[in-house]
Amino acid sequence: MTTTPKSLYLIDGSALMYRAYFAFIRNRLINSRGEDTSATFGFVNTVLKLVRVHQPDYLAIVFDTGRPTFRHEMYPEYKATRQKMPDEMREQIPRIRESVDALGLPLLETDGFEADDVIGTLAVKAAAEGFDVYMVTGDKDFMQLVGPHISVVDPMKDATFRPEDVVEKYGIPPERITDYLALTGDASDNVPGVPKVGDKTARELL
Numbered sequence: 510m511t512t513t514p515k516s517l518y519l520i521d522g523s524a525l526m527y528r529a530y531f532a533f534i535r536n537r538l539i540n541s542r543g544e545d546t547s548a549t550f551g552f553v554n555t556v557l558k559l560v561r562v563h564q565p566d567y568l569a570i571v572f573d574t575g576r577p578t579f580r581h582e583m584y585p586e587y588k589a590t591r592q593k594m595p596d597e598m599r600e601q602i603p604r605i606r607e608s609v610d611a612l613g614l615p616l617l618e619t620d621g622f623e624a625d626d627v628i629g630t631l632a633v634k635a636a637a638e639g640f641d642v643y644m645v646t647g648d649k650d651f652m653q654l655v656g657p658h659i660s661v662v663d664p665m666k667d668a669t670f671r672p673e674d675v676v677e678k679y680g681i682p683p684e685r686i687t688d689y690l691a692l693t694g695d696a697s698d699n700v701p702g703v704p705k706v707g708d709k710t711a712r713e714l715l
Contacts, residue, residue: 514641514658518565519628521646522616523573526552526605528647528665530598537597545597549604555664556612559645563662567640569615569631571624572606625650632659643669650695652679653686680712688715 529551538547560568609616619627625648632642636658644651645662652675655661661670668674675683692703692711706714 514639515566516563516643517631517635517640518559518563518568518643518645518662519631520556520559520568520570521624521628521644521648522552522570522605522609523624524646524648525555525664526598526602529555530595530601532665545601546604548598548601549608552605553608553612556609556614559662559664563643565643569617570609571627571631572616572618573624574618574620574622576620629654649686650690653683653690655683681715685715 526548530548532551533547537545538550540546556570559565606616617627617631618624625646628644628646629651632644632654635642636656640658642659643662644654644659645664647663647665651661652670655670655672655675657672662668663670670678672683675681675686679686679689681689689711692706692714693708694703
């Protein structure tokens, strides 16, 4: 008799906070004390919806620490072009962390590493131990880890990416995503690619 694998959902809390904040950028939510609550409201609502719809067996929320990582040591220009976090968002971080605690959910973070690194490491380890893992994020970098027991869930688009979905969206399988990003670079992280190689050329080469 076969048993259904337990599900583990790993939420990129830092990315979700950003997306929640900017989702309300044109119609910010302000409480009676004049405080912006957009990121907090969007964050908590998304987590509650995910729990309600997917009913995970296990769930954890992973955050960046805000401190430099090993990537900054390797490449000082890493993310150097990123705009500073808006003050209205930064002020909500303590409230968001309190919300995670109030919901009784584990919050994970590790100095020297991004939330991406923690999520990826846990996903691979858990999948090897028989879990079905769902990485909750809109970051395309995670597509490289998609496999038989690892999927990406984009909560803002209500989309789940399995190996065949990665091929349909990017024209290449998950195991070639790393090569694809190396060729094209990543403007959002200020990481250069191969000169004159864009999306179309990269796909053709791969």
